[in-house]
Amino acid sequence: MDSAVTARLKVCVELTPKPCGVVVFGASGDLAQRKLLPALFSLWARKLIPPSFFVLGCARTAMTTAEFREKVRAAIARRCTARPEECEAFVRRCAYLAGEYFDPAFHATLAKTLAESGAEFGTGGNAVFYLAVPPSLYGALVGRLSAAGLLRQGENGESWRRVVIEKPFGRDLASAAALGREIGRVLAEDQIYRIDHYLGKETVQNVLMLRFANAVFEPLWNRRYVDHVQITVAESIGVEHRAGYFEETGLLRDMFQNHLFMMLSLTAMEPPASFAADNVRNEIVKVLRAVRPFPAEDIRNWIVRGQYAAGEAEGKAAPAYRAEKNVAPDSRIETYVAAKLGIDNWRWKGVPFYLRAGKRLPRRMSEIAIAFKSVPHSIFIPLLPEDLSPNVLVLNVQPEEGVALTIQAKQPGAKLCMGDLTMKFNYRDVFGGEPPEAYERLLLDCMLGDQTLFLREDTIEVAWSLLAPVLDAWSRADEERAGPLYPYRAGTWGPEEADALPGRDGREWRAP
Numbered sequence: 001m002d003s004a005v006t007a008r009l010k011v012c013v014e015l016t017p018k019p020c021g022v023v024v025f026g027a028s029g030d031l032a033q034r035k036l037l038p039a040l041f042s043l044w045a046r047k048l049i050p051p052s053f054f055v056l057g058c059a060r061t062a063m064t065t066a067e068f069r070e071k072v073r074a075a076i077a078r079r080c081t082a083r084p085e086e087c088e089a090f091v092r093r094c095a096y097l098a099g100e101y102f103d104p105a106f107h108a109t110l111a112k113t114l115a116e117s118g119a120e121f122g123t124g125g126n127a128v129f130y131l132a133v134p135p136s137l138y139g140a141l142v143g144r145l146s147a148a149g150l151l152r153q154g155e156n157g158e159s160w161r162r163v164v165i166e167k168p169f170g171r172d173l174a175s176a177a178a179l180g181r182e183i184g185r186v187l188a189e190d191q192i193y194r195i196d197h198y199l200g201k202e203t204v205q206n207v208l209m210l211r212f213a214n215a216v217f218e219p220l221w222n223r224r225y226v227d228h229v230q231i232t233v234a235e236s237i238g239v240e241h242r243a244g245y246f247e248e249t250g251l252l253r254d255m256f257q258n259h260l261f262m263m264l265s266l267t268a269m270e271p272p273a274s275f276a277a278d279n280v281r282n283e284i285v286k287v288l289r290a291v292r293p294f295p296a297e298d299i300r301n302w303i304v305r306g307q308y309a310a311g312e313a314e315g316k317a318a319p320a321y322r323a324e325k326n327v328a329p330d331s332r333i334e335t336y337v338a339a340k341l342g343i344d345n346w347r348w349k350g351v352p353f354y355l356r357a358g359k360r361l362p363r364r365m366s367e368i369a370i371a372f373k374s375v376p377h378s379i380f381i382p383l384l385p386e387d388l389s390p391n392v393l394v395l396n397v398q399p400e401e402g403v404a405l406t407i408q409a410k411q412p413g414a415k416l417c418m419g420d421l422t423m424k425f426n427y428r429d430v431f432g433g434e435p436p437e438a439y440e441r442l443l444l445d446c447m448l449g450d451q452t453l454f455l456r457e458d459t460i461e462v463a464w465s466l467l468a469p470v471l472d473a474w475s476r477a478d479e480e481r482a483g484p485l486y487p488y489r490a491g492t493w494g495p496e497e498a499d500a501l502p503g504r505d506g507r508e509w510r511a512p
């Protein structure tokens with residue numbers, strides 16, 4: 001028999017949303033062009049959304065609908081292969097409205113256009129407003145939409161209005177809470193869809209399937225059998241064209257507060273009562289509340305930051321962060337963060353969670369690795385328990401989504417010939433083709449009204465409160481408490497000082 005992973009589809013719950021229109025604010029921007037428009041097209045082409053559907057792009061840039069449609073065609077062509085007739089059928093449903101978001105006349109025209117498009121395409125008043133604009137506009141724009149009556153929903157759920165907002169959700173606890181209050185004044189929580197696109201990735205969702213749809217993993221998923229957990233989000237690129245944003249944000253705010261904490265939550269949470277949105281989201285926030293706060297007086301021994309110096313990327317010389325365009329020559333913004341976290345509950349007490357993320361690391365990869373404990377005793381004398389590598393279960397999130405389990409196995413040959421064997425599947429090989437883009441899944445869920453994979457206000461605030469002592473110590477440049485900003489060579493796995501986090505516990509970072 002060939003050694004291969006086979007998949008037999010048993011259950012596939014596919015739901016189709018009600019007809020609706022999607023209004024994309026910031027339609028001229030990077031996110032809309034690179035991700036949102038191709039994702040909407042893909043949902044359309046795969047018939048996952050009903051034919052009664054339209055897209056209305058809005059932005060300040062002067063552009064006619066014909067010019068916008070040309071951009072939509074180009075955006076689709078860059079991201080996916082499309083049959084011309086499919087592409088044209090989609091493009092005919094796209095229109096564009098230019099205007100200033102703070103001009104009441106714009107909202108009056110928007111209301112009229114929405115009503116006309118709704119009647120033309122039969123969307124029954126259902127609409128998603130996607131705010132792909134700078135975060136500083138979220139509160140005010142939602143306020144204007146509300147004042148124009150555009151967020152009003154039909155009686156008894158006859159029609160709905162939903163708003164999608166993108167990270168960052170504030171830049172600290174106070175600003176996140178203020179944003180929450182501002183949008184909460186005009187929107188009910190079930191109308192707000194806060195996106196963390198990592199939650200739309202297949203492997204990230206598969207954490208829940210793996211844990212709660214199989215009997216073999218969950219009994220081992222605790223302090224008795226798990227030695228430690230490592231979560232890595234590595235990028236090989238530098239700051240690229242996002243220097244302006246990154247100089248204001250830094251890696252801790254950009255990656256930890258959202259992607260890494262969400263991966264941690266799904267890995268560590270308790271089984272929810274069901275896969276219903278509030279049950280899952282209750283467990284996510286519960287486990288984050290159990291994360292031990294960073295000790296304010298000793299931040300440096302729990303979290304380490306770095307900034308890339310000149311080095312190499314993909315075989316070519318790469319500049320230092322401070323030499324990148326639009327970066328201050330004396331910038332103290334971190335491009336790498338590693339942290340050790342503890343979860344104070346019955347399941348995880350004493351199990352360290354090591355998290356790291358950075359730019360200009362040797363390659364792009366994200367994974368969650370569950371490292372199990374060693375066997376308690378070796379019967380394979382003269383091999384000692386520590387000669388037998390502990391099992392590791394790795395959930396690969398990108399670039400190749402899949403799962404790998406490393407076990408010890410006898411190798412052919414001498415009586416005692418043992419080594420690591422990795423059982424591995426990746427989605428592309430098993431299911432054929434690439435898994436759907438995270439944005440497709442999330443946009444579809446939003447249209448279906450399923451908030452399971454979207455962040456709730458309380459989760460965001462707990463995540464920020466965990467980072468509050470770190471942000472405070474770093475903002476004071478208090479190296480005694482916070483530790484220095486360590487340089488690391490571009491193209492390496494970050495500053496050596498980060499090795500001390502697992503090193504002090506007698507462990508080391510995985511070598512991916």
Ligand SMILES: NC(=O)c1ccc[n+]([C@@H]2O[C@H](COP(=O)([O-])OP(=O)(O)OC[C@H]3O[C@@H](n4cnc5c(N)ncnc54)[C@H](OP(=O)(O)O)[C@@H]3O)[C@@H](O)[C@H]2O)c1
Pocket residue numbers: 025026027028029030031032059060061101131132133134135137166167168
């Ligand atoms: N790009 C990504 O991969 C990514 C990933 C995660 C989260 N996000 C978040 O998604 C949102 C959009 O990201 P993006 O990269 O598409 O941003 P972007 O390209 O910088 O901006 C999007 C659009 O917003 C409009 N805009 C810019 N400044 C404005 C202002 N002061 N007033 C009104 N409109 C303004 C611009 O359109 P006009 O000038 O034509 O109005 C621009 O095309 C941001 O909140 C970002 O943080 C983006």
